[in-house]
Amino acid sequence: GNSVTQMEGPVTLSEEAFLTINCTYTATGYPSLFWYVQYPGEGLQLLLKATKADDKGSNKGFEATYRKETTSFHLEKGSVQVSDSAVYFCALSSGGYNKLIFGAGTRLAVHP
Amino acid sequence: DADVTQTPRNRITKTGKRIMLECSQTKGHDRMYWYRQDPGLGLRLIYYSFDVKDINKGEISDGYSVSRQAQAKFSLSLESAIPNQTALYFCATSGGQGTSTNEKLFFGSGTQLSVL
Numbered sequence: 317g318n319s320v321t322q323m324e325g326p327v328t329l330s331e332e333a334f335l336t337i338n339c340t341y342t343a344t345g346y347p348s349l350f351w352y353v354q355y356p357g358e359g360l361q362l363l364l365k366a367t368k369a370d371d372k373g374s375n376k377g378f379e380a381t382y383r384k385e386t387t388s389f390h391l392e393k394g395s396v397q398v399s400d401s402a403v404y405f406c407a408l409s410s411g412g413y414n415k416l417i418f419g420a421g422t423r424l425a426v427h428p
Numbered sequence: 429d430a431d432v433t434q435t436p437r438n439r440i441t442k443t444g445k446r447i448m449l450e451c452s453q454t455k456g457h458d459r460m461y462w463y464r465q466d467p468g469l470g471l472r473l474i475y476y477s478f479d480v481k482d483i484n485k486g487e488i489s490d491g492y493s494v495s496r497q498a499q500a501k502f503s504l505s506l507e508s509a510i511p512n513q514t515a516l517y518f519c520a521t522s523g524g525q526g527t528s529t530n531e532k533l534f535f536g537s538g539t540q541l542s543v544l
Contacts, residue, residue: 320470352533357537358537358538359432359518359520359535359536359537359538360471360518360520360533360535361535362532362533365532405470405471415461415473415476415486416471416473416533417473418463418470418471418472419470420468420469420470421470
């Protein structure tokens with residue numbers, strides 16, 4: 317079946333460091349791919365998405381490229397801030413009708 | 429005011445009790461979802477509804493039921509709560525149409541449920 321695998325956290329970085337959070341997926345067909353972010357005490361918010369191969373989603377300095385050949389959608393940011401501390405979820409759409417399958421989430425902690 | 433509101437925010441209950449979690453939205457969306465979040469497992473879909481006459485089971489619907497009382501309201505019930513239903517529950521909405529697969533989901537702030 318369809319699934320999403322993310323790197324385990326927590327990821328701990330200093331401010332202004334480079335961030336990569338790995339995400340790979342298994343899916344039939346051509347899913348859409350998403351990154352959602354969950355700040356402490358809040359619900360998830362869409363960070364970025366890509367709907368076809370080679371698309372790059374970007375938002376707030378974060379980027380991810382839909383790589384069909386490696387079935388990956390890694391999240392990157394060139395210079396993280398303390399305010400980026402959150403849990404990040406990779407997800408894919410499955411079977412139509414916008415039902416999402418989520419990865420386990422990766423907690424990011426950024427220190428000054 | 430929040431677009432997707434969940435009540436209560438926190439609930440502690442005992443094994444065997446019936447409990448209802450409520451969700452209301454002001455976004456005018458037809459599609460509503462219930463997810464549960466467990467540490468290390470991410471979010472898993474319990475039920476979803478694409479309009480007031482449409483209810484569908486997700487991947488973990490056993491032990492749960494739902495009611496779509498109106499376009500804006502979608503309630504989740506645990507008929508007889510058990511400890512492994514202790515989790516963080518999220519309601520979400522989306523404005524997708526037809527078979528669209530890339531619509532943004534809008535989440536409530538969650539309900540933390542503890543079953544003792």
